[in-house]
Amino acid sequence: MIALLVRDLRLAIRAGGGFGLGLAFFLLVAVLVPLGVGPEGGLLAKIAPGILWVGALLACLLSLDRIFALDFEDGSLDLLATAPIPLEGVVAIKALAHWLVTGLPLTLVAPLLGVLLNLPLTGHGWLVLSLFLGTPALSVIGAFGAALTVGLKRGGLLLSLLVLPLYVPTLIFGAEVVKRGAAGLSVEAPLLLMSAITLGSAAALPFAAAAALRINLR
């Protein structure tokens, strides 16, 4: 399983594409929004939590179809399915690899973009923490969506349609954490609920995704 993780990471970094693209997209969103709504500091500070979370979510969405598509095309997914490790484990590892190359970098650059968007200083810690705890859920849910659409020719758009409603709870709680954190309120409730979603989906969704993969590989 570790070998698989290393392989996926190496492929993602050397083959380019997904890794940098998500980050660049995130950066673009954070730069374009002030250009669109105007440079007024108070307004930006108010919408910064939502913008940053939506940006992270869309950046994550951008690279989802790469989780299984390439392996499906060249047949290595069939080999993985017949390998001695359970398919659920493969899904979990692939979701983890996806998080390491998209969610984690997004989390790390988020404070920088927070400065661009005039996020109050008190919010930065909560921004990093909420993205750190919330983006794994995005990767796992995304892996489920990717597993559903892996056999399809034009899966990309369908994937977004399937995954976006599933992202709603994570987005709401994540943005709420940052908003409350920036305002100096208690963040305990949304933070705990968001972590619960992450843990719950990490525990349950690999099984659903593996079931979908088995159907698609049949």
Added chain:
Amino acid sequence: MSIWEYANPKKFSETAARILPVVAPLSALTLLVGLIWGFFFTPDDYKQGATVKIIYLHVPSAMMAINAWGMMLVTSLVWLIRRHHVSALAARAAAPIGLAFTLIALVTGALWGQPMWGTWWAWDPRLTSFLILALFYLGYIALWQAVENPDTAADLTSVLCIVGSVFALLSRYAVNFWNQGLHQGASLSLDKEENVSDVFWLPLLVCIAGFILLFVSLVLLRTVTEIRLRRLAVIEARERVE
């Protein structure tokens, strides 16, 4: 005599053909009675005026929008567990109907909200979760359309329906947390104290019965159509081989 007999497409079609001529006119009649009674023979509300009458479309369609997803969940589980094709086809047949009910509830709600709340749309928990429900329906229908192999499509959509149910519930509570709403509480409950007043209550019940019958007859009709479509595809495939 068990319910699984109706998993046989032939038996199902025959029974549907026998039930439909009864259920469909009955649903038309109930809806007609309920709506006419509701629209013309109930007094205007002292605060809301005539707009209160939208309740006769809004509440039943909202109820059925949720119930339709519940029915799809049950039939999806039956398909995954017992592999009855009729069950999968019934889920497929119900999805567009559920979407239509969701849209009716959203549109009538907007029409009522404009004069009453002063806005067509508010990001209220109930409204938002219905919008998300509509998205779930859209994704489900799109997945059915996109997958070519019918069995694969049935399997994948069933998995999506189960996972979607969990997340639809989650979203419901998430939006509740996020914003306290404008939307009033339930119009009906078994606890009589909380109901809307009696004058509106009886025609509303008739309308709900009408919507349930409408849903049943539409699902039966569409399921039979799906069965016939499936048969047609098989016949065409066979002819191509010969």
